[in-house]
Amino acid sequence: MTEKRSILTVDIGNTAVKAAVFEGERLVASVVGRTGAAEALDALLMYNTVDGLCFCSVGRENPELGRRLENAGVPVLRLTPDTPVPVGVEYGSRATLGADRLAAAVGVAGDTPVLVVDAGTAVTIDLVAGNTFLGGNISPGLRLRFRSLNAFTSRLPLVGPEGELPEFGSDTVTAIRSGVMRGLAGELVAAYMTAQSRFGNIKMVLTGGDAAILQPMLAERGIDVESDPEAVGRGLVRIFNYNIEL
16 A cells, blocks of 8 residues: 555755655655765665655766665665656656656645745746646746856845845845845746636645745735645655555
8 A cells, every 4th residue: 555655755956965754645754965965865764664765866966875776675766757657747848857846746736726836946836737747937046046146246245045134125235135035036926826817726835945935925925825845755755656566
């Protein structure tokens, strides 16, 4: 029975690796890190017995981590463009579709249309409706926007999301912070309104490292938004169960 399986999922992103153990679709344990991913994986396997492993990667390949994954001693599934998935995919080519985007779409798919936003190094905004991935948009993430203003100008400082966030900045730092953060929030609101005009009853689901920063900014604008840190992991569990009988 798939609801009894313990599955280890590994999401290898551009800047971080997240490993999680699920019993059915219930999160049991997880770890996120930028370094020491292979060691973190070993720690999870040391304290958790798993029946299978499913992973996806959009980041730079880590040979050591790859060997640990492939030799975990349980059935292993890597999400590739050829892996069957339990949703329809309307996209030009799955070869150019990020595996994490597809996994998140599978993880949130249900009866209600969803705009799933993965707020990481890049921000992806994807539409899932009728059990089908319908495509979406990609734009720079918060920290990439902050770094770009600093890197490609001669005098603008490097600013982060922490600190005062007025409607309009009163100095250079708050002007950058408000411009970047409120600009991204406005981008997400516009995407939500467009999707709502098409589907009516739609909800927005946030995942990724900056979800907690963006959620209150969207909620205060009246957006039906919820945070789901495990969207990608749950999607990997569903994809594993769809492909592998134990």
